[in-house]
Amino acid sequence: MKNEIVLKRLAIIKHLFRIGVEQSYQVETVAAFSILSFHDSIEMYLKLLAEEKNIKSDKLNFLDYWTQIPSLTLKESMRNLNARRVNIKHKGLLPSKSDIEISRVNAHDFFDQNTKTQFGIEFSEISLFSLISYENVRSQLEEAEKALNGNNFEDSIEKAAIAFHELLYTYENSKSDYLSNSPFFFGKDLTFQSSFHMGIREDRDMARFVDNVRDSLDGIQKAIKIISFGIDYKRFAKFKLLTPKVTRMQNGHHVSEIWRKKKWTKQNCQFCIDFVLDSALKLQEFDFDIAEIEEPRTFEPVFVEKESKAGKKAGNK
Numbered sequence: 017m018k019n020e021i022v023l024k025r026l027a028i029i030k031h032l033f034r035i036g037v038e039q040s041y042q043v044e045t046v047a048a049f050s051i052l053s054f055h056d057s058i059e060m061y062l063k064l065l066a067e068e069k070n071i072k073s074d075k076l077n078f079l080d081y082w083t084q085i086p087s088l089t090l091k092e093s094m095r096n097l098n099a100r101r102v103n104i105k106h107k108g109l110l111p112s113k114s115d116i117e118i119s120r121v122n123a124h125d126f127f128d129q130n131t132k133t134q135f136g137i138e139f140s141e142i143s144l145f146s147l148i149s150y151e152n153v154r155s156q157l158e159e160a161e162k163a164l165n166g167n168n169f170e171d172s173i174e175k176a177a178i179a180f181h182e183l184l185y186t187y188e189n190s191k192s193d194y195l196s197n198s199p200f201f202f203g204k205d206l207t208f209q210s211s212f213h214m215g216i217r218e219d220r221d222m223a224r225f226v227d228n229v230r231d232s233l234d235g236i237q238k239a240i241k242i243i244s245f246g247i248d249y250k251r252f253a254k255f256k257l258l259t260p261k262v263t264r265m266q267n268g269h270h271v272s273e274i275w276r277k278k279k280w281t282k283q284n285c286q287f288c289i290d291f292v293l294d295s296a297l298k299l300q301e302f303d304f305d306i307a308e309i310e311e312p313r314t315f316e317p318v319f320v321e322k323e324s325k326a327g328k329k330a331g332n333k
Contacts, residue, residue, distance in 0.1 A: 025064050026135065026142050031056040032299075033123060034144070040120045043285070048110045054123040055101040058094065061127070065134055089129045093122040148257060148296045153183045158288050169280035176288035177259035178270045183292060184245065185264055187299050247295050255291045258284055 036053030055078075062081045066073035071084050078098050078237040082091040097119055103109040111119070129143060145161075148154045156179035163172035242252050258280070260272040278284075 022064070022068065022135065023137075023142065024146060025060075026131075026137075027144050027146050029057050029064070030127070030139070030142050031061050031144050031147065031293075032060065033127065036123065036292060037120060038287070040116050044113055047108070047113070047116050048104060051097065051100050051104060051111060051119045053096060054119050058097070058123060058126060061130075068135075085134075087133060090122065090126050094126065097122055130301070140292060144293055148293065149300055150183060150186050150296060152186060153179050153296055156182060157289060157292060160285075160292075164282065164285045164289065167282075169282070169285050170277070172285040173259055173278075173280055173288055174272050176285070176292055177262050177272060178257070180292045180295065181262040181264060181270065182256070183299070184241070185295055187245070233259075245295070246298050246301075251291055251294075255288055258288055 030052055036050040036057065039050035039053060041047065059078060061072055062078075065085065066076070066081065069085065073084075076084065078090065079095060082088050082094075099155075100111050100115055100119060104111065127139040131137060131142070143155050143158075145154045148157070156175050160172045160175035160179060163169075163175060239249065242249055258278060263271045264275075265271060
């Protein structure tokens with residue numbers, strides 16, 4: 017059990033580090049705050065390591081860990097990272113682009129060099145997916161990462177798209193029963209409500225109107241659903257542009273439609289995987305079981321006794 021807890025805490029630390037990595041590639045004013053994420057992830061790592069070695073750490077400063085644990089490496093690099101963090105947080109001085117890049121490399125090197133020695137596992141082998149409670153989503157993301165490691169970018173993007181679709185389906189489906197709509201239901205599917213399916217072809221103006229209304233309502237429904245889940249819509253917009261359309265069949269299988277190839281890169285694939293991971297963790301922040309809220313429904317036959325015509329006449333008198 018202890019090893020599982022340590023691995024989960026290492027996964028959280030790695031997730032925070034990855035947030036810093038993503039921030040570091042954004043515009044310079046936003047990228048500057050990646051240094052705070054890098055520093056926080058390393059500080060969490062050091063505190064976990066101190067616990068594992070039974071070292072009291074409540075009064076230790078950041079650099080004191082290297083004195084208490086001499087086998088730790090990159091002390092001078094971490095001293096510089098700590099100085100950049102102080103400049104941002106306490107002096108309001110933003111780092112240069114080169115400082116941000118150096119911090120990203122140093123943080124990665126710190127985890128890469130020390131994790132195997134201190135915890136007996138390669139940092140690259142720590143799975144963030146262990147934080148996801150939805151099994152189907154987790155398995156698809158594992159496939160996406162496996163494809164990414166094999167430089168199969170198209171397959172990686174496709175698996176990430178399926179994982180996201182499965183995430184929304186699983187979460188929403190767990191919040192409704194077969195008698196009532198989901199609380200995230202914002203209107204019926206309008207896929208087959210086009211002018212073609214409705215047989216409106218003669219009147220072109222009417223056909224155009226029907227199609228425009230359908231497309232508008234469909235877009236509004238999907239946007240509201242994403243926002244209602246608490247998912248960052250701007251990040252979703254980028255994810256949507258990179259991924260194919262996914263349809264979930266009745267048997268649970270998924271069909272993806274790739275109309276044209278995109279300029280998929282390793283960084284774009286990693287963004288898609290991280291986006292699904294972040295979305296899953298966001299949904300898990302507030303999850304609930306409807307069984308804890310709703311009373312089980314029972315169905316008892318209701319018999320209504322009908323009066324005879326003679327009885328009705330007698331009553332009227």
